[in-house]
Amino acid sequence: MLKRRDSRRRLWFGLGLAVALVLFVGGLAFAAAPIVGQADNTFSATTYTIDQGEVGQLQVTGSTHNVTARQSGPDGQALFRTPTISGGSTGVQGTQFLSAGDYTFFCTVHPTTMQATLHVTSNGAPQARPSAQLSVRSKKLAKVAKKGILVALTTTAKVDGASLVAKLGKTTIGKVDGLSLAAGQQFVTLKLSKAGKSALKKKKKASVTVTATIPFGTPATGKSKLT
Numbered sequence: 362m363l364k365r366r367d368s369r370r371r372l373w374f375g376l377g378l379a380v381a382l383v384l385f386v387g388g389l390a391f392a393a394a395p396i397v398g399q400a401d402n403t404f405s406a407t408t409y410t411i412d413q414g415e416v417g418q419l420q421v422t423g424s425t426h427n428v429t430a431r432q433s434g435p436d437g438q439a440l441f442r443t444p445t446i447s448g449g450s451t452g453v454q455g456t457q458f459l460s461a462g463d464y465t466f467f468c469t470v471h472p473t474t475m476q477a478t479l480h481v482t483s484n485g486a487p488q489a490r491p492s493a494q495l496s497v498r499s500k501k502l503a504k505v506a507k508k509g510i511l512v513a514l515t516t517t518a519k520v521d522g523a524s525l526v527a528k529l530g531k532t533t534i535g536k537v538d539g540l541s542l543a544a545g546q547q548f549v550t551l552k553l554s555k556a557g558k559s560a561l562k563k564k565k566k567a568s569v570t571v572t573a574t575i576p577f578g579t580p581a582t583g584k585s586k587l588t
Contacts, residue, residue, distance in 0.1 A: 395419065395450065396479075398426030402471040408478045412485040413461055417453035419443045426468045426475065428453050435490065435579045441479075445470060455577050456481070457488040491518045491578040497571050497585035498548070505569075505587055506561045509552040510535065512571050512583065516542050524574045525551050529560055529567055561587075 393415060397405035400423020411417050419428045425447040430440035434455060441455030441464070461483040468475035498511040510527050520542040527535040534557025540549065551571065553561070561567060566588045573581045 393417070396428055396453065396477070397422060398424065398468060398475065400424050402426075402468075402474050404468075404475050404477045406477065408480055410480045410482060411456060412482050413459065413487045414457055414485040417441070417456040417479065418450055419446070419453055420450045421446050421448050423448075425470055427470060428466050429469050430455070430479075431465045431467065434577055436574055436576055437580075438576070440464065441466070453479075458490045458577055460487050489517070491516060491520050491575050493517070493520070493523075493542075493573055493575050493578065493581040495571060495573050495581040495583040497569065497583045499569075499585055500587060502561060502564065502567060502587040506553065506558055509550045510569065510571060510585075512549045512551055512573075513546060514542060514549060514573060514581070515546040516544055516575070518544050520575055520578075522576045525549060525571060526574075527551050527553070527557070527569055527571045529557070529564075529569055532560060533557070534560055534569070 393411045394409060395418040396409050398419065398421045399405055402424055409417070419426070425445060427445040428441070428443045430442060432440040434440040439455070441453050441459070443451050443453050456479065459481045461481050464479045464481065466477060466479055493514055493516045496513045498513055499505045512525060523540040523542050524538045525536065525540065526533060533554070535551045535553045537551055566586065568584060568586050570582060570584050575581065
C-alpha cells in the first residue's frame with residue numbers, strides 16, 4: 362500500500378515538473394527576439410516582432426551597428442533609435458510608444474545591406490509619450506543679459522537628453538543640450554551666448570522665444586517680452 366502511494370506521489374511530482382518545464386519553455390518561446398546585427402553587416406532577419414509598450418533590443422554580434430527608424434517622431438528625430446555600438450546589447454528607445462503596425466528601420470552605418478521591419482502586435486498597450494509645458498519667467502532685459510533666461514518646465518515623466526534653445530527673432534541667443542529632467546516642475550537658467558548678449562545689449566526691449574525639445578515627445582515653447 363505504501364509503495365503504491367509513493368509511486369503515485371512520484372508520478373504527480375513528475376507530471377507537475379513536466380508542466381512547469383513546458384510553461385517555462387513556452388514563456389521563452391514567446392519572448393521577443395532581439396534585433397541582431399551581424400559581422401557580415403546584415404540583420405539576422407527581415408522582420409522582428411514586439412508587443413505594444415515593449416522596448417526592443419539590439420544585439421551586435423560583430424562589426425558596428427545601430428537601429429534607426431525611417432519615420433520621424435514628434436521630436437523631429439527617428440521614431441525609434443539606438444546609439445551605434447560595436448558589441449553587446451542596447452535598448453531600442455522609442456518602440457515603447459508605438460501603436461500596432463509595421464515600421465521599417467535600417468543601420469545608418471550600413472544603410473544598403475541592413476534594412477528590416479519591426480512588427481508591433483496588438484498585445485499590450487503603448488506607453489504615453491513624454492510631454493512638457495514651458496514658460497519663460499524672465500521679464501527684465503538687464504537681468505537676462507547678466508544671468509540668463511529663467512525657464513519653468515513641467516514634464517509628465519522623467520526625461521533624459523532634453524535641450525533648450527532661446528531665440529531673438531531667427532537668431533539663436535542661447536542653447537543647452539543633454540538636460541535630465543525629473544517628472545514635475547523644475548527651473549532651468551539658460552545662459553546666453555556671447556552673440557546673444559551682444560544682440561540684447563542693443564535692445565531696449567525684446568521678445569524672446571524658448572523651445573524645449575523632449576526626446577520622443579512634442580516640443581514645448583514659451584515666449585516673454587523683456588523690458
